[in-house]
Amino acid sequence: MQNEKTKTSLYLLLVLVMASWGLNVTATKVLVAHFPPITMTSFRIFTAAVAVFIFLVAIGKFRLPTRRELGYIFAGSLFNIVLHHYFLASGLTMTTGTNGGLILGIGPILTAILAVIFLREAISIPQLIGLVSGLLGVSLIVLTGGQGLSGASLGDIYVFIAILSQCFSFIIIKRISGSLDPRLMTAYMLLIGSILLFFTSLIEEPNGLAQMSGHSSSLWLLFLASALLATAFGNLIYNFAVGQIGPSKTAIFMNLNPFFSLIGAALFLNEQISFMQILGFLLIIIGVVLGSGALSELIRARKRIRNPEKIMDE
DSSP: OOHHHHHHHHHHHHHHHHHHHHHHHHHHHHHHSSSOHHHHHHHHHHHHHHHHHHHHHHTTTTOOOOOHHHHHHHHHHHIIIHHHHHHHHHTTSOHHHHHHHHHTTTTTHHHHHHHHHOOOOOHHHHHHHHHHHHHHHHHHHHTTTTOOOOOHHHHHHHHHHHHHHHHHHHHHHHHHHSSSSSHHHHHHHHHHHHHHHHHHHHHHHHHTTTGGSSHHHHHHHHHHIIIIIIIIIIIHHHHHHHHHHHHHHHHHHGGGGHHHHHHHHHHHHHHOOOOHHHHHHHHHHHHHHHHHSSSHHHHHHHHHHHHHHHHHHO
């Protein structure tokens, strides 16, 4: 009973995380128009790392990692932070938003495949239906966004590498979650990843540091909101969920990203939402409910209310 309540709370938190990540797409579009992208990203992730460390110290979860854990942390940083952010930022400048959105939309399926290969996770029929439904929903939202589907390009390959590296990092987090709290791993990953990205920015953007100054206070507030809400809170909760319910079920919630990105674009960039995009959102909701296992848990809760003795016997 308590375990199911915890899962329900975690599902609700994941929806909030997806909202922060989706709205962060709009925030990032604004930020990269004024800041050098890689330099700004390294500072944003470093700020998030500091916030997560402060949180962990406050709840008494901070400790130094062992040598074995440090290897997993470095690997997670490389895949989740450095490779993902570098190839995503580079790839989206060389491909269309439609292509990029569709490639990112295969994240849950990629995660499920990797979980089967490396974690021996089984995929149920409802979860498979949820994965397909979510992918169809993402496709409807992205393909009706006003840009046509173009042929494959180097940018598409970069975006695929970005999402593949992120999905692989979820497997790494799950593998070590038995001994290392995913929240603590998140803090170290963000810190190491931000440092590696910063040194990358010195090569890619030699004048990046100089371009970080002289901006308005409202822009810096947006920077902080992106760092603290989307990057710090988002990664903290998401990676914790990976350790609790597994990478494939957690990844299902990634399908909500395009919807919240759409909401952010409509609210702040005055973009229009079409009927097909609303239909896509409904398919995503079906995918999340089936793929995350939320439906089966709702059915069990309903049975418990009707016949608590039988459930206790089970």
